[in-house]
Amino acid sequence: MGEAQVLRVFTGPDGTGGNPLGVVRDGAAVPDADARQRLAARLGFSETVFIDDPDRGKVDIRTPSTRLPFAGHPLVGAAWLLRRYGHGAGTLRPPAGEVPVRFTADGDVWIRCRARWATGRVMRQYPSPAEVDALPAPPPGEGWLYAWAWQDEAAGAVRARGFPRRGDGVTEDEATGAAAVTLTAGLRRGLDIRQGAGSRLRTRYAEDGWVELGGTVALER
Numbered sequence: 001m002g003e004a005q006v007l008r009v010f011t012g013p014d015g016t017g018g019n020p021l022g023v024v025r026d027g028a029a030v031p032d033a034d035a036r037q038r039l040a041a042r043l044g045f046s047e048t049v050f051i052d053d054p055d056r057g058k059v060d061i062r063t064p065s066t067r068l069p070f071a072g073h074p075l076v077g078a079a080w081l082l083r084r085y086g087h088g089a090g091t092l093r094p095p096a097g098e099v100p101v102r103f104t105a106d107g108d109v110w111i112r113c114r115a116r117w118a119t120g121r122v123m124r125q126y127p128s129p130a131e132v133d134a135l136p137a138p139p140p141g142e143g144w145l146y147a148w149a150w151q152d153e154a155a156g157a158v159r160a161r162g163f164p165r166r167g168d169g170v171t172e173d174e175a176t177g178a179a180a181v182t183l184t185a186g187l188r189r190g191l192d193i194r195q196g197a198g199s200r201l202r203t204r205y206a207e208d209g210w211v212e213l214g215g216t217v218a219l220e221r
Helices: 033-041 072-084 129-133 177-187
Strands: 004-011 017-024 048-053 056-061 100-105 111-114 121-125 146-150 157-163 192-195 199-205 210-215 217-219
Touching: 004 048, 004 146, 004 210, 017 033, 017 072, 017 192, 017 199, 033 056, 048 072, 056 072, 056 199, 072 177, 072 217, 121 177, 129 146, 129 157, 146 210, 157 177, 157 199, 177 192, 177 199, 177 210
Parallel strands: 017 048, 121 146, 157 192
Antiparallel strands: 004 017, 004 199, 004 217, 048 056, 100 111, 111 210, 146 157, 192 199, 199 210
16 A cells, blocks of 8 residues: 655744645555545545656545545645655646646745635634634534634735534644635635644635635655
8 A cells, every 4th residue: 555645734934833634656556446545534634645647747635534626735735745756747637627836936835726626615704813713623513614714804814724524533624725715716815824723825816717825835754
């Protein structure tokens, strides 16, 4: 069975935080879909990504319980790891479609995606960051909840927390790229999001239905 490396995606300004991500660099070592799902469940991260073609950027994303056509933090993490190992894929290819990738001089990784790919999460605005911080993990109810509040509306600064509430052992998602894309598209503006215990996600909005999502990545093991 393929071995998974672990990254922290969307680390905070001080290098801490970030959402753990399992990355199986040799996806061919786990060809069976059921075996992939079992591995993702055993790892227990919010997502695990299998790299099936490192040169073309073909990837397969799994939560502990299902396959996803698109997810933000697995794609940002996969792009970072592919570059680290010398693969020049400027486009990732999850089931949702082609995702262009770019890197900045200061080490940020950015992906460009269609807002319509980021689905299945309820956005709920709260009056203050303190009320977001006070939520239990998870809050009562069913379905994926993205709780957010303005930290500084003029600056586009947001405080957020994410709760999958899907019964697969992931109580709270530390950094949720797809939800950041959905919120950006809904507000029609770029955002600087501080999520979870110490993660940072940044977005840029484009009028043509695209959103850019970026952040920093660290190797955990």
